[in-house]
Amino acid sequence: MATTVVELQTAHGSGGDIGHADGHAEHPPSSTGMDSRKLIMWAFLASDTMFFGSLIGTYIIYRGRAEALGVGPFPFDIFDIPYTSVSAFVLLMSSLTMVLALGAIQRGNQRGLRVWLLATALLGAIFVGGQYFEFTLFASEGLTLTSNMFGASFYVLTGFHGAHVTIGVIWLLTLVWMSLRGGISQENSMVVEVAGLYWHFVDIVWIVIFTLVYLIPYEEVATGEGAPAVEHSMNLLARLGAALPF
Amino acid sequence: MASVVYPAPHAQPHGDTSRGTATVARPKSQTGLRSWLTTIDHKRIGIMYGVSAFLFFMLGGFEALLIRVQLARPENTFVDAQRYNELFTMHGTTMVFLALMPMASAFFNYVVPLQIGARDVAFPRLNAFSLWTFVAGAIILNLPVLASLPSTLAYILGQLFGWVPQFTLPFGNFVPDQGWYGYAPLTTPLFSGKEIDFWAFGIQVLGIASLAASFNFIVTIFNMRAPGMTMMRMPIFTWSTLITSILIAMAFPAVTIALVLLSFDRLAGTSFFSPYNLVDGQLIATGGDPLLWQHLFWIFGHPEVYILILPAFGIVSEVIPVFARKPLFGYAVMVYAIAAIAFLGFGVWVHHMFVTGLGPTPDAVFSASTMLIAIPTGVKILNWTATMWGGSLRFSTPMLFAVGLVSQFVIGGLSGVMHAVVPVDSQQNDTYFVVAHFHYVLFGGTVFAIFAGLYYWWPKIFGKVLSERLGKLHFWLTFAGFNLTFFPMHFLGLAGMPRRYWSYGAESGLWFWNIIVSAGALLIAASVWVFLYNVLESHKRDRKAPADPWDGATLEWAIPSPPPVYNFREIPIVTHRDQLWVEKYGPGDHAHGQEDELDVTIAGAKVGGMTVPDEQAGEQAAQRAETLHAEDDAHGIHLPNPSWYPLISSVGLLVLVLGILIDNPHLQVLFLGIPLISLVGAVVMILGFYGWAFEPASDPVHSDAGMGSAH
Numbered sequence: 001m002a003t004t005v006v007e008l009q010t011a012h013g014s015g016g017d018i019g020h021a022d023g024h025a026e027h028p029p030s031s032t033g034m035d036s037r038k039l040i041m042w043a044f045l046a047s048d049t050m051f052f053g054s055l056i057g058t059y060i061i062y063r064g065r066a067e068a069l070g071v072g073p074f075p076f077d078i079f080d081i082p083y084t085s086v087s088a089f090v091l092l093m094s095s096l097t098m099v100l101a102l103g104a105i106q107r108g109n110q111r112g113l114r115v116w117l118l119a120t121a122l123l124g125a126i127f128v129g130g131q132y133f134e135f136t137l138f139a140s141e142g143l144t145l146t147s148n149m150f151g152a153s154f155y156v157l158t159g160f161h162g163a164h165v166t167i168g169v170i171w172l173l174t175l176v177w178m179s180l181r182g183g184i185s186q187e188n189s190m191v192v193e194v195a196g197l198y199w200h201f202v203d204i205v206w207i208v209i210f211t212l213v214y215l216i217p218y219e220e221v222a223t224g225e226g227a228p229a230v231e232h233s234m235n236l237l238a239r240l241g242a243a244l245p246f
Numbered sequence: 247m248a249s250v251v252y253p254a255p256h257a258q259p260h261g262d263t264s265r266g267t268a269t270v271a272r273p274k275s276q277t278g279l280r281s282w283l284t285t286i287d288h289k290r291i292g293i294m295y296g297v298s299a300f301l302f303f304m305l306g307g308f309e310a311l312l313i314r315v316q317l318a319r320p321e322n323t324f325v326d327a328q329r330y331n332e333l334f335t336m337h338g339t340t341m342v343f344l345a346l347m348p349m350a351s352a353f354f355n356y357v358v359p360l361q362i363g364a365r366d367v368a369f370p371r372l373n374a375f376s377l378w379t380f381v382a383g384a385i386i387l388n389l390p391v392l393a394s395l396p397s398t399l400a401y402i403l404g405q406l407f408g409w410v411p412q413f414t415l416p417f418g419n420f421v422p423d424q425g426w427y428g429y430a431p432l433t434t435p436l437f438s439g440k441e442i443d444f445w446a447f448g449i450q451v452l453g454i455a456s457l458a459a460s461f462n463f464i465v466t467i468f469n470m471r472a473p474g475m476t477m478m479r480m481p482i483f484t485w486s487t488l489i490t491s492i493l494i495a496m497a498f499p500a501v502t503i504a505l506v507l508l509s510f511d512r513l514a515g516t517s518f519f520s521p522y523n524l525v526d527g528q529l530i531a532t533g534g535d536p537l538l539w540q541h542l543f544w545i546f547g548h549p550e551v552y553i554l555i556l557p558a559f560g561i562v563s564e565v566i567p568v569f570a571r572k573p574l575f576g577y578a579v580m581v582y583a584i585a586a587i588a589f590l591g592f593g594v595w596v597h598h599m600f601v602t603g604l605g606p607t608p609d610a611v612f613s614a615s616t617m618l619i620a621i622p623t624g625v626k627i628l629n630w631t632a633t634m635w636g637g638s639l640r641f642s643t644p645m646l647f648a649v650g651l652v653s654q655f656v657i658g659g660l661s662g663v664m665h666a667v668v669p670v671d672s673q674q675n676d677t678y679f680v681v682a683h684f685h686y687v688l689f690g691g692t693v694f695a696i697f698a699g700l701y702y703w704w705p706k707i708f709g710k711v712l713s714e715r716l717g718k719l720h721f722w723l724t725f726a727g728f729n730l731t732f733f734p735m736h737f738l739g740l741a742g743m744p745r746r747y748w749s750y751g752a753e754s755g756l757w758f759w760n761i762i763v764s765a766g767a768l769l770i771a772a773s774v775w776v777f778l779y780n781v782l783e784s785h786k787r788d789r790k791a792p793a794d795p796w797d798g799a800t801l802e803w804a805i806p807s808p809p810p811v812y813n814f815r816e817i818p819i820v821t822h823r824d825q826l827w828v829e830k831y832g833p834g835d836h837a838h839g840q841e842d843e844l845d846v847t848i849a850g851a852k853v854g855g856m857t858v859p860d861e862q863a864g865e866q867a868a869q870r871a872e873t874l875h876a877e878d879d880a881h882g883i884h885l886p887n888p889s890w891y892p893l894i895s896s897v898g899l900l901v902l903v904l905g906i907l908i909d910n911p912h913l914q915v916l917f918l919g920i921p922l923i924s925l926v927g928a929v930v931m932i933l934g935f936y937g938w939a940f941e942p943a944s945d946p947v948h949s950d951a952g953m954g955s956a957h
Contacts, residue, residue, distance in 0.1 A: 030469040036368045039469055043461040043495055050499035054542060058507065058518065065533035145514050146523070149533045152516035156507065174939075 041194045045201045048164075052205050055160055056212060059153040066148035067219065073143045075150060075218045080134075087130035088210050091165070094123035095203045098196045105179075108186040114179050117192075120199065121172040124165050131162045154213065161209055164202045171195050273888045284888035286370035287811060291377050292356030293707065295348045298381065302344035305388075307774065309337040311767055318764040320752040324405060329398060330748035331423035336391055338426030339445065342554065343452050344384050346688065349696050350557035351380075351456075354463055354487045356707060360802035360809060361481045363472025363818045365885065368465040371892050371938060372458055378896030379455035386903055387448030390441060393418040420444050425746065427547065428508075430519030430539040435512055440907070443512060446505045447903045453498045453505075454899070460494035463487055472801070474820035478581070481800045482574060485581050486560025489588045490553055496592070497549035504542035513906075537602060544595035552591040554688060556584060558695030559626060562648045565698050566630050568796050569645035570637025573824050576629045583622035583629075590619045600668050601675045609668045616666035623659055627652060642796070643717030647698035650725055651691055658686025661736070676746075679739025685732045697724070697777070705791030708784075709808040716780040723773035730766030734759040799824040812885060891938035898931025 030036055067074055097119040104112030135155070143151045175195055178184050184191060273284040282290060313333050316324045325333065359367055367373050393415040422445035424432045433442045467488045471480065480488075507518040517523040517534035567574045574580060596604060596612035630652050639645070661683040665671045674680055697720070704712050738759050743750060750756050794803040801818055802809070804826050822828040905924030 031471040031475070032468050034469065036465050036469045040369065040461050040465045043464045047457060047461070047495040047499055050496055051503055054500050054503035054545075058503070058538065058542075061535070061538060062518075062533065069531060069533050145510070145516050149517075152510065152518060156510060156516075160506075174936075 035190050037190055037194050038197070041197045045197065048201065052160070052208075055157045056208065059157045059213065062149040062153045064219070066150040069148065071148045073138075073141055073147065073150075074220075075154075075213075076220050078138055078141055078143055079214055081214060083130075084134065084210065084214050087127050087134075088206060090123050090130070091127040091203055091206055094120045094127070095200050097123060098199045102189065102192050102196050105184060105186060105189040105192050110179060110184075113184065113192065114176055117172050117176045117179070121169050121176070124169040124172065124199075128162055128165050128169065131158065131165075135159075157209060157213065161202070161205060164205070168195075168199050168202055171198070273890060281888065283893055284374075284890050286366070286374045286886060286888055286892070288355045288359050288366050288370065288373060289707075289809065289811075289813075291373055292352045292354075294377055295355055295380070296352030298384065299345050299348035299352055302340050302384065303346075303349070304774065306337050306340035306345050307771060309333050309340065311771055313337065314764040314767040316748065317750070317760050319761065320750050320754065320757050322749060324402065325398075325748070326401075327748040328423060329401070331425075331746070332391075332394070332421040334746060335422045335425050335445075336388075339387060339422065339449075341688070342426060342550070343449065344387070346554050346692050346696070347452075347456065348380055350490070350554070350692075351376075351459060353483075353557060353561065353696075353699050353703070354459070354491075357703060357802060358463065358466065358484050358487050359470065360706075360805070360813060361484050361800050362467065362470060362475060363801050363814060363820065364466065364470035365813050365817075367462055368470055369462050370886050371889050372462050374889070374892035375895055375938075376455045376459035376462065378893050379451060379458065379899060382896050382900035382903070383448050383450075383452035383455060385900060386444060386451055386907070387422075390417045390420040390422070390444050394421050417444075427543055428539070429543075430508070430536040431521075433508060433512075433539075434517070434520040436520060436522070436524055443509070443907055446508055446512070447907060450502060450505045450509075451899065451903060453502050456494050457498050457502075460491040460498075463491040464495065467491075472818050472820050475825075478578065479820055479823045479825070482563040482577065482580055483557075483560035483800075486556045486563070486584055489584045490556045490560075493549045493553050493556070493588050493591065497546045497553065499546075500542050501546035501550075504539060504546070507542075508539070537599075540599050540602065541595070544598045545592070547598065548595040549588070549591045551684075551687070552587055554692050556588065558651065558692045559584065561695045561699040561702070562630065562651050563626075564800065565644045565648040565702050566633050566652075567824075568702075568798050569640045569642060569648070570634045571640075571797070572633055572637040573799070573827075574629070575632035575635075576625075577823060579625060580629055583625045586622040587619060590615060590622070594619060597666060597671070600671045613666050613668050617663060620659065620663050620666075627656060627659075642701075643712070643714060643721055644698045644702035644796070646718065646721040647694050647701065647724075650721065651694040651698065654686060654690030654694060654725075654728070658683055658690050661686065674739060676744055677739035678735040678743045678745060681745055682732050682735035682739060685735070689728055689732065694724075697721075702796065703802075704784075705795045706802055706807045706809070709791050709806075710784045710787075711789045711791045711795065712780050712784045716776060716783070720773055720776045720780060723769060723776060727766050727769030727771075727773055731763050731770060732766070734762050734766075738763070794826075797830075799827045801825060804829075889938065889941060891934050891941060895931050895934030895938065898927050898929070898934050901927030902931060903927070 030039075032039070066072065097116045101113050101116035101120060104110075104116055143154075145152055145155050172195060175184065175192060178191070273280055282294065285291065312325065313330070316322050316330055316333075355367070355373065359365070394417075396415060397418055420439065420441040420443075422441045424438060424442060424445070428442070428445065431437055433446075467480070467484055507516075510516045511518050511520060511534075515523070517532040519536050519539045520534045521531060521536070522529045523532045523534075563574055563580060594612055594616045596608055597616045600609055600612075634649075641649075661679070665674065665680070665683060701712060701717055704710070738756060741756060741759075743754075743756050750760070791807045793806050795807075796803070801814075801820075804818065805814060818825070822833060902924045905921040905927055908923060909921055
């Protein structure tokens with residue numbers, strides 16, 4: 001009790017859980033019993049849902065426009081489902097490592113926290129790198145922001161998501177740095193939990209985008225070459241291999 | 247028990263300021279410019295929101311006056327068509343985003359923490375960031391206006407002396423001229439210049455400010471309530487703030503994305519909102535759709551209408567009970583009505599698009615949903631009337647403006663229901679009838695409520711009494727001027743006068759009502775000067791306001807006027823709705839029935855109820871109060887310290903956007919094509935965010951801190 005400070009600034013104060021079993025007095029009580037930092041993250045994520053909703057709505061509205069005008073490249077020409085499935089898998093696995101990171105710090109395991117945070121950031125970075133490679137590949141095949149409505153809505157939607165992942169990676173690395181400086185204690189595990197909420201949300205959004213953009217089949221039109229999907233994807237994987245430095 | 251000592255907040259120099267990774271020294275001063283720039287006190291932030299909103303209210307009003315001078319007589323050439331377009335665009339944009347919304351923010355900031363018994367908002371530095379980001383957005387929007395001012399004035403003078411000067415300042419040609427709704431394809435590169443970039447980025451930055459503030463207030467209201475203040479004991483203005491914040495959080499993303507897509511259209515060559523694109527001097531079909539802009543804009547735009555009106559409803563719902571000396575009639579239903587309006591508000595946007603030809607089915611559906619909104623709104627009107635019914639009414643200035651809203655908003659609401667009828671709307675679309683409608687809602691509603699709120703809370707905010715005599719003059723001038731200005735617009739609209747036309751023919755017969763409207767506008771302008779004179783005089787006379795001048799019912803009247811920086815010496819414990827009345831007069835008449843109505847029983851079985859069971863609530867309240875008081879006793883009241891970082895982050899954002907807008911090819915990072923100025927801004931912003939994140943909210947306090955050492 002003696003060291004308690006009423007901290008109104010919950011951004012870096014210790015938010016509180018009134019019903020907490022140990023009744024630790026360092027937590028200023030909140031009316032709902034939920035930490036304010038957690039609550040504001042939920043409010044932000046609700047809002048972010050509408051951001052992605054607007055973009056996904058735009059993508060759905062323009063789905064098939066390029067085909068209708070006969071201006072390629074078209075999705076079925078260019079998508080490589082196996083390749084993107086692998087990167088989607090990588091991103092989804094990063095949610096697991098995020099949970100492990102939170103679990104570690106909740107048990108007071110600093111080393112575990114750093115390992116799993118780094119693993120999460122690495123998986124996120126692999127996803128972003130994969131997206132960057134995918135974008136450059138698509139661009140080399142003629143799909144740019146301006147080539148047709150498909151290009152515009154595809155790049156803006158997936159790019160917006162990629163930006164989210166990038167910010168998440170920077171955030172995770174910041175947490176690692178904080179942890180190295182001794183800034184994340186077991187009692188203060190909320191800073192990791194809040195980042196985790198954001199990270200899981202970004203993963204969930206990718207499930208929606210991946211399904212809507214990649215998995216739901218497009219009607220093929222007669223124009224365009226329409227290369228067989230499997231052959232095409234092997235081609236892409238081969239080029240990915242050639243691009244790697246090792 | 248140790249006596250509680252309250253050190254002057256903001257002054258806790260015990261902490262080692264170089265601790266942590268903070269690289270900008272903590273500001274220490276409590277007065278002067280620096281203290282205002284670094285403040286994170288919700289009351290000061292509220293005042294700054296209010297002052298800037300009022301300045302922009304005057305600017306937007308000035309633009310409206312120029313419009314009315316131009317339309318005062320047929321075939322007038324006071325301004326030309328281009329300037330006229332700029333005037334109505336900036337009038338609308340300024341009033342919506344820079345006057346009414348921030349004025350509501352001013353009340354949110356100042357009043358809500360006081361009403362819920364808190365010492366600040368949940369995230370005070372985020373709150374400061376919202377304020378400065380709002381200022382940044384206002385600067386971006388109005389930079390071209392400022393730059394065009396000399397040439398506009400010269401043009402007007404030139405009209406008088408028969409000489410038309412030809413000069414412009416930098417940016418002076420970039421005043422937005424496409425209307426506040428920014429319909430595509432007027433905003434696409436084919437039909438517009440850089441002015442749209444200023445507009446789009448300005449609104450974008452304002453959106454960031456609004457979103458950050460909305461998250462903050464959602465958390466504040468959910469989490470910072472005083473012990474015992476259940477959701478259904480919250481003052482109704484706090485409820486309207488909560489619902490408005492949720493509306494902002496859910497509606498602004500649509501316009502943000504719309505503006506992102508528009509900026510891609512303008513800067514990256516996509517064509518989301520244009521069916522054609524100009525490539526190498528040739529028009530090519532792209533499949534883009536201008537209607538998508540209208541959908542996205544109005545999915546934001548209609549909730550935006552409620553973002554503007556719900557705080558007004560909240561203010562009036564505070565004022566009327568106090569001046570009728572009766573609890574608000576049907577409190578719970580009022581809360582549900584606000585929620586219902588907000589919810590329905592997301593399902594009516596197509597009524598702005600009835601003439602775009604979406605077909606009979608969408609038209610019918612959205613016509614019906616629009617009419618539905620009349621029900622919760624009608625409930626509110628009924629409840630205000632029923633609150634006044636049988637009350638001992640005092641018609642002080644706040645009450646006059648509040649009753650003014652009730653009467654004037656009904657007119658705007660009725661013409662709103664008319665617009666829900668598709669055939670009628672198709673006739674009235676783009677005429678002055680629509681202009682009359684939304685001014686009855688936004689002026690007769692929001693502006694009246696803002697003045698009601700200003701007169702009501704003025705004594706609390708500044709500790710000074712405004713003159714009732716001048717206040718009443720202000721009200722009647724506003725009331726007369728408002729009706730003189732906007733009621734004839736109904737006639738003009740029905741006579742077929744279109745909106746947004748810069749001139750009308752002499753033989754059209756429209757001149758009579760137009761000159762009346764222009765005279766009314768001058769009367770409104772005069773009324774604003776009466777208000778300003780009132781403010782000036784109250785400042786000069788310096789008549790001190792008591793803590794509770796109106797016999798208020800809510801917690802803000804329990805503390806001195808103006809409130810001390812820490813608001814509440816002891817966090818109050820709330821046992822009733824209208825807590826202060828109960829404390830002053832006992833739970834008798836005032837609280838009668840309040841708690842009962844929460845427990846709805848049918849045949850002896852409890853089927854409804856909003857509060858947690860009483861014992862549990864009491865226990866929780868006692869527990870929270872105990873913790874809070876124990877902490878107070880131990881160390882006095884510790885408020886978070888002021889900080890430079892919110893301001894630094896906002897300035898970085900401003901510089902980043904200006905870099906994009908200036909976009910000088912000589913000022914680019916060579917290999918990337920990124921504007922150099924933007925890069926500098928981005929670095930400043932990110933450093934600001936990091937400094938903010940790693941700066942402790944308040945300096946560490948030594949064990950002896952606060953004990954008898956008031957600074």
